[in-house]
Amino acid sequence: xxxxxxxxxxxxxxxxxxxxxxDYTFKLESxxxxxxxxxxxxxxxxxxxxxxxxxxxxxxWIEMTIRRVGKVTNVLHDLKEGDHMFIRxxxxxxxxxxxxxxxxLVIAAxxxxxxxxxxxxxxxxxxLDLVKQLNLLTGFKSPEDVLFKDELEAWSKDFNVTVTxxxxxxxxxxxxGLITGYVKVMxxxxxxxxxxxxxxxxxxxKFTVQEFLKLGVPEENITVSFERKMCCGLGKCGHCKIDDTxxxxxxxxxxxxxxxxxxx
Amino acid sequence: xxxxMSTVEFNNVISKLLLDYRILAPVCLEGKGTFSGTxxxxxxxxxxxxxxxxxxxxxxxxxxxxxxxxxxxxxxTEEEFKQPSVDQKGILVFARPCDINAxxxxxAIYLESGPYPDPYYLQLxxxxxxxxxxxxxxxxxxFCASMGTNETSDFSLLVRSEGDQIFxxxxxxxxxxxxxxxxxxxxxxxVDLQPGFVQRNKTRLQIPDKLDNSLFSxxxxxxxxSRCTGCGRCNFSCPxxxxxxxxxxxxxxxxxxxxxxxxxxxxxxxxxxxxxxxQEVRKTQGERMRFKVMHKFSDFKKRFGFHMCVGxxxxxxxxxxxISLPRCVQKxxxxxxxxxx
Amino acid sequence: MxxxxxxxxxxxxxxxxxxxxxxxxIRVPGGHLPVEYFDIIKEVAQKYGNGTVHITTRQxxxxxxxPMEMVDKVNRLIAPILKGxxxxxxxxxxxxxxxxxxxxxxxxxxxxGNRVCPFANYDTTDLALKLERIIYPNDYHVKIAxxxxxxxxxxxxxxxIGVLGQVEPLYxxxxxxxxxxxxxxxxxxxxxxxxMVNYRVERDEKRCLGCGECVLTCPNSAWTRGSNYYRVVxxxxxGKKNPRIARTFLEWVSEDTVxxxxxxxxxxxxxxxxxxxxxxxxxxxxxxxxLNVFKDEVLKEAELDxxxxxxxxxxxxxxFYDRNQM
Ligand code: SF4
Ligand code: SF4
Ligand code: SF4
Ligand code: SF4
Ligand code: SF4
Ligand code: FES
Numbered sequence: 001x002x003x004x005x006x007x008x009x010x011x012x013x014x015x016x017x018x019x020x021x022x023d024y025t026f027k028l029e030s031x032x033x034x035x036x037x038x039x040x041x042x043x044x045x046x047x048x049x050x051x052x053x054x055x056x057x058x059x060x061w062i063e064m065t066i067r068r069v070g071k072v073t074n075v076l077h078d079l080k081e082g083d084h085m086f087i088r089x090x091x092x093x094x095x096x097x098x099x100x101x102x103x104x105l106v107i108a109a110x111x112x113x114x115x116x117x118x119x120x121x122x123x124x125x126x127x128l129d130l131v132k133q134l135n136l137l138t139g140f141k142s143p144e145d146v147l148f149k150d151e152l153e154a155w156s157k158d159f160n161v162t163v164t165x166x167x168x169x170x171x172x173x174x175x176x177g178l179i180t181g182y183v184k185v186m187x188x189x190x191x192x193x194x195x196x197x198x199x200x201x202x203x204x205x206k207f208t209v210q211e212f213l214k215l216g217v218p219e220e221n222i223t224v225s226f227e228r229k230m231c232c233g234l235g236k237c238g239h240c241k242i243d244d245t246x247x248x249x250x251x252x253x254x255x256x257x258x259x260x261x262x263x264x
Numbered sequence: 265x266x267x268x269m270s271t272v273e274f275n276n277v278i279s280k281l282l283l284d285y286r287i288l289a290p291v292c293l294e295g296k297g298t299f300s301g302t303x304x305x306x307x308x309x310x311x312x313x314x315x316x317x318x319x320x321x322x323x324x325x326x327x328x329x330x331x332x333x334x335x336x337x338x339x340x341t342e343e344e345f346k347q348p349s350v351d352q353k354g355i356l357v358f359a360r361p362c363d364i365n366a367x368x369x370x371x372a373i374y375l376e377s378g379p380y381p382d383p384y385y386l387q388l389x390x391x392x393x394x395x396x397x398x399x400x401x402x403x404x405x406x407f408c409a410s411m412g413t414n415e416t417s418d419f420s421l422l423v424r425s426e427g428d429q430i431f432x433x434x435x436x437x438x439x440x441x442x443x444x445x446x447x448x449x450x451x452x453x454x455v456d457l458q459p460g461f462v463q464r465n466k467t468r469l470q471i472p473d474k475l476d477n478s479l480f481s482x483x484x485x486x487x488x489x490s491r492c493t494g495c496g497r498c499n500f501s502c503p504x505x506x507x508x509x510x511x512x513x514x515x516x517x518x519x520x521x522x523x524x525x526x527x528x529x530x531x532x533x534x535x536x537x538x539x540x541x542x543q544e545v546r547k548t549q550g551e552r553m554r555f556k557v558m559h560k561f562s563d564f565k566k567r568f569g570f571h572m573c574v575g576x577x578x579x580x581x582x583x584x585x586x587i588s589l590p591r592c593v594q595k596x597x598x599x600x601x602x603x604x605x
Numbered sequence: 606m607x608x609x610x611x612x613x614x615x616x617x618x619x620x621x622x623x624x625x626x627x628x629x630x631i632r633v634p635g636g637h638l639p640v641e642y643f644d645i646i647k648e649v650a651q652k653y654g655n656g657t658v659h660i661t662t663r664q665x666x667x668x669x670x671x672p673m674e675m676v677d678k679v680n681r682l683i684a685p686i687l688k689g690x691x692x693x694x695x696x697x698x699x700x701x702x703x704x705x706x707x708x709x710x711x712x713x714x715x716x717x718g719n720r721v722c723p724f725a726n727y728d729t730t731d732l733a734l735k736l737e738r739i740i741y742p743n744d745y746h747v748k749i750a751x752x753x754x755x756x757x758x759x760x761x762x763x764x765x766i767g768v769l770g771q772v773e774p775l776y777x778x779x780x781x782x783x784x785x786x787x788x789x790x791x792x793x794x795x796x797x798x799x800x801m802v803n804y805r806v807e808r809d810e811k812r813c814l815g816c817g818e819c820v821l822t823c824p825n826s827a828w829t830r831g832s833n834y835y836r837v838v839x840x841x842x843x844g845k846k847n848p849r850i851a852r853t854f855l856e857w858v859s860e861d862t863v864x865x866x867x868x869x870x871x872x873x874x875x876x877x878x879x880x881x882x883x884x885x886x887x888x889x890x891x892x893x894x895x896l897n898v899f900k901d902e903v904l905k906e907a908e909l910d911x912x913x914x915x916x917x918x919x920x921x922x923x924x925f926y927d928r929n930q931m
Contacts, residue, residue, distance in 0.1 A: 046519075049510060069540045229545075243477075244566040263477055263480055295830055306826070333827075514803070
């Protein structure tokens with residue numbers, strides 16, 4: 001048989017970090033070199049495969065933040081450091097980092113949507129001089145759902161980070177309210193110079209994009225990332241298709257001018 | 265070169281072919297129809313020409329020869345992935361022009377789409393050769409002429425059955441020896457033979473050239489929401505539907521071993537777009553019908569330059585709710601023409 | 606006028622409310638007949654009857670309003686019906702010009718079966734004809750009905766013998782795409798005999814009714830029809846005394862077994878009937894002899910293959926006329 005792209009390879013779990021009750025971050029030993037925003041197919045033989053976006057990567061490792069939502073992810077959560085899982089990929093198109101150069105970059109991430117952009121945030125945080133300004137707006141359901149607490153704290157020392165929750169609790173002293181509320185009050189003297197990344201649940205993305213458009217940010221300056229059912233990751237199985245577009249091939253990251261035309 | 269011979273003589277040819285090929289053709293499985301007292305005409309292995317059903321359309325298509333409904337991708341033994349081995353024999357498939365043209369669609373998905381050719385498809389596809397079956401008048405619901413898939417030159421043999429005589433045209437020099445070996449000793453006659461193709465069907469379609477998002481909210485789709493039960497028959501019988509889903513399992517008698525396989529998927533069946541966690545993007549049968557129609561008559565063409573549907577009419581033949589895909593396309597055309605509201 | 610009522614009744618006529626007036630019952634085995642016989646029925650009704658016809662619950666026709674002295678003429682007129690619907694299918698009719706040779710054993714009724722109904726598992730009319738050949742003419746009072754599937758549209762459960770079609774569903778895992786439709790449908794419509802294990806369907810043979818719903822549901826012909834079988838329910842009845850629904854006596858038996866059991870039942874009646882009573886129905890005989898005697902005698906020489914199941918005990922339940930509860 002010819003080279004088999006469905007064949008996954010075995011990777012070792014270097015570190016597991018519990019983010020929330022249902023979100024764990026796995027650091028894996030791997031030599032793959034993904035682009036920021038790409039995904040991999042993670043599998044456990046005999047259990048199944050699922051697409052997971054790479055939340056960060058470096059020399060010899062990649063990191064994924066996995067929510068416990070189904071058969072495969074439930075079992076993944078039972079693994080321990082030193083155990084193995086299987087991956088194939090990376091797949092899809094990542095964020096066009098070059099495009100953000102010398103721009104005011106605003107990243108708006110809702111919930112688990114923060115995972116696929118984490119490496120983008122890190123990238124620019126390490127190279128703050130590449131962009132004019134960096135803003136991160138991130139919203140979660142409740143304080144218990146906040147992801148990457150350590151990173152958020154570190155980032156907020158270096159650039160402008162807004163964390164908000166839909167519903168606070170007695171210990172929460174931060175922002176409360178939807179992300180859109182914080183977008184609304186932003187002020188862009190020169191909206192043409194603003195580049196925006198929006199990632200999150202469908203409703204959050206829809207309304208957040210609308211707010212940026214209202215502020216005068218041109219459509220082509222908005223990048224979004226889609227979450228769709230994926231199976232093969234290779235443009236064959238059909239599950240991810242929207243109109244004539246395969247999310248696994250042309251996405252998950254899309255320019256908004258394209259994304260707005262995609263109707264499921 | 266064309267030849268005429270008796271079925272007995274042609275069966276000798278088949279016997280020879282069977283040494284190197286698995287031969288698949290439309291066969292009639294008695295009593296295997298859905299309803300009691302009905303037969304199932306479908307693809308199956310044949311050993312003699314009398315097994316081949318020439319005068320009826322199959323319920324399922326020839327795609328199964330290279331894209332089986334359920335296919336093992338890997339066997340897992342402890343920590344190892346093992347790919348199943350394949351039969352070394354070639355595959356010879358009796359097929360009509362629409363079905364032969366359908367392979368071009370499958371090729372587009374499996375060999376051209378994405379960064380890699382699909383190795384499972386490829387290894388079977390490379391062995392595949394066609395025996396052309398002609399259609400006298402076409403069948404009910406066929407609309408190949410409208411799709412431009414009523415003719416083909418991609419066949420190794422043409423086989424025509426008339427009474428106890430078989431007419432065979434060899435269109436692939438690789439097969440020439442087969443007959444010439446028999447020629448000397450037998451009463452095989454050389455004849456002039458040209459493939460005949462249907463030029464008109466009862467069902468005729470004009471495919472609207474610009475099917476776009478503006479039709480997505482048309483009330484037309486709501487009708488299907490109430491009619492379609494989401495059974496998936498239209499996809500499973502379609503020679504061009506290529507979607508699949510992967511599944512992993514472990515053997516109950518030996519849980520440390522198992523397999524990963526892929527099975528046919530249907531965009532009409534609930535769950536096709538469901539993500540882990542339960543969200544599903546197309547929830548109604550109306551949306552699903554729209555998606556299917558768009559794939560067959562618009563989306564695919566945007567990517568590959570020709571329509572996906574080959575007009576075999578099987579989806580219409582098999583729908584238990586009497587939903588006709590060609591009729592739906594006609595309605596879209598009428599809407600485009602301003603006919604239907 | 607002098608009429609031998611016993612002979613008249615045996616000739617498929619009845620004593621009616623109106624003095625000297627009778628009504629003829631025409632048998633239609635399996636309830637399916639060529640329409641040409643309508644002309645004859647119409648002629649009988651117009652010429653000798655009162656111009657009406659009643660469709661009986663047993664799927665025959667009853668032509669009322671016939672003067673008793675016209676019986677011979679009517680019998681000659683219906684000769685083609687006796688020939689076509691009885692003699693030609695193999696029923697022993699010695700002289701078709703003299704009317705029906707017996708009326709005790711009733712017409713075998715049947716649902717429409719697989720000639721039309723998508724749920725049916727066999728040709729009910731065909732089985733009805735085969736049964737008619739075995740049981741008719743006969744004076745014992747027996748009611749038989751055949752249903753294509755467990756839906757039992759013909760109410761076989763109200764008969765002495767009810768036959769319900771079964772099919773053995775055959776599963777081809779290589780065609781199964783794990784859509785779950787069969788599992789879901791079996792739970793909703795039938796007995797919940799199917800479960801999905803490891804993306805494959807497992808059938809609990811003990812629960813499976815053989816209704817064929819899985820075959821009907823599967824979009825990919827992963828389920829197909831295997832052999833046909835029958836479930837035989839027995840001793841259901843209506844009537845004043847202790848009416849009850851029939852219960853399963855045999856399951857997964859062949860057509861030959863069904864025919865053999867029915868034939869044997871007539872020997873059983875012959876042997877055990879209480880001749881002091883006017884006409885003891887078979888159900889009451891079974892009540893007297895007990896199920897075991899019935900079972901041993903009707904299964905004599907009946908071949909049961911490995912799948913066949915025989916009830917070892919049947920609780921028919923009871924019917925109460927308790928005015929205190931009303
Ligand atoms: S269109 Fe017909 S065949 Fe297709 S899913 Fe709907 S009901 Fe089934
Ligand atoms: S969509 Fe229907 S008519 Fe077209 S190729 Fe498929 S089954 Fe045939
Ligand atoms: S019509 Fe549906 S099932 Fe068929 S190929 Fe297209 S998306 Fe797949
Ligand atoms: S009993 Fe079954 S087979 Fe007969 S008519 Fe009813 S549903 Fe159809
Ligand atoms: S309906 Fe057919 S394909 Fe679907 S799960 Fe049942 S057997 Fe498998
Ligand atoms: S995930 Fe299979 S085609 Fe995109």
